[in-house]
Amino acid sequence: xxxxxxxxxxxxxxxxxxxxxxxxxxxxxxxxxxxxxxxxxxxxxxxxxxxxxxxxxxxxxxxxxxxxxxxxxxxxxxxxxxxxxxxxxxxxxxxxxxxxxxxxxxxxxxxxxxxxxxxxxxxxxxxxxxxxxxxxxxxxxxxxxxxxxxxxxxxxxxxxxxxxxxxxxxxxx
Numbered sequence: 001x002x003x004x005x006x007x008x009x010x011x012x013x014x015x016x017x018x019x020x021x022x023x024x025x026x027x028x029x030x031x032x033x034x035x036x037x038x039x040x041x042x043x044x045x046x047x048x049x050x051x052x053x054x055x056x057x058x059x060x061x062x063x064x065x066x067x068x069x070x071x072x073x074x075x076x077x078x079x080x081x082x083x084x085x086x087x088x089x090x091x092x093x094x095x096x097x098x099x100x101x102x103x104x105x106x107x108x109x110x111x112x113x114x115x116x117x118x119x120x121x122x123x124x125x126x127x128x129x130x131x132x133x134x135x136x137x138x139x140x141x142x143x144x145x146x147x148x149x150x151x152x153x154x155x156x157x158x159x160x161x162x163x164x165x166x167x168x169x170x171x172x173x
Contacts, residue, residue: 029138030123036167039113039155041076042104043095050090058094061107066096070105073098075128078111079154097157113155119167120148131164132156139168149173 044058065071073096080091093111101110120143122135143150149171157165 028124029135030163031138031142032121032123033170034119034121036113036115036117036119036155036169038115039076039097039157040099040101041078041093041095041111041113042071042073042098042101042108043077043093043111044108045093045111047091048089050088055090055094061105062094062096065105065108070103071096071098071108072100074157074159076158077156078113079152079156081152082154118170118172119155120150120170121165121167123163123165125163128158128164131158132166135164135166139166143168 043062046055046058048054062071062075066073066075076095076097078093080093081087081089095108095111104110120139122139122142124131124135124138126134139150142148151169151171153169155167159165
C-alpha cells in the first residue's frame with residue numbers, strides 16, 4: 001500500500017513539474033535598465049483592500065471589455081504602491097494598454113505613462129499567473145544588488161503571445 005501511494009505521489013509531482021515548466025515557471029527573468037515608453041492605458045482606478053470584491057469586479061469589467069472588443073490591446077496595470085509588500089491595501093489603475101482612446105467603455109478613463117523616465121525593466125515569457133511574482137522578485141533583487149532606489153510606480157503589461165513586462169521607475173540619484 002505504501003509503495004502504491006509513493007508511486008502516485010511521484011506521478012502527481014511529475015505532472016505538477018511539467019505543468020509549471022509549461023507555464024514558464026523555470027524561464028529566466030531578463031532584467032535591464034532603460035527608459036520608459038509612453039503607454040496609454042484605458043481602465044479603472046482602485047484603492048483599497050486587496051481582497052475586496054470591488055477589485056475583482058474591476059478585473060472582470062476589464063476582461064469583459066477586451067472580450068467584447070470594446071478595448072483592444074494588452075492587459076496592463078499601473079500600481080502606485082508596492083504590490084510585493086505584505087500590505088493588504090493597493091492603489092492601482094487596472095486596464096488595457098491601448099493605441100486608440102477615442103471610444104471607451106462607460107466608466108473607463110485614460111492614464112498616460114510618460115516616455116523617457118528611467119526604469120528598471122523585467123521580462124519573462126510565462127503565464128500571467130506566474131510572471132508578476134517572479135518578475136517583481138527579480139527586479140527587487142537586482143535593485144538591491146546594484147544599490148538602486150525604486151519609486152513606488154510600477155507598470156505591468158501582459159501582451160498576448162509575448163513576454164510579460166514590468167517596469168519600475170528609478171528614483172533620481
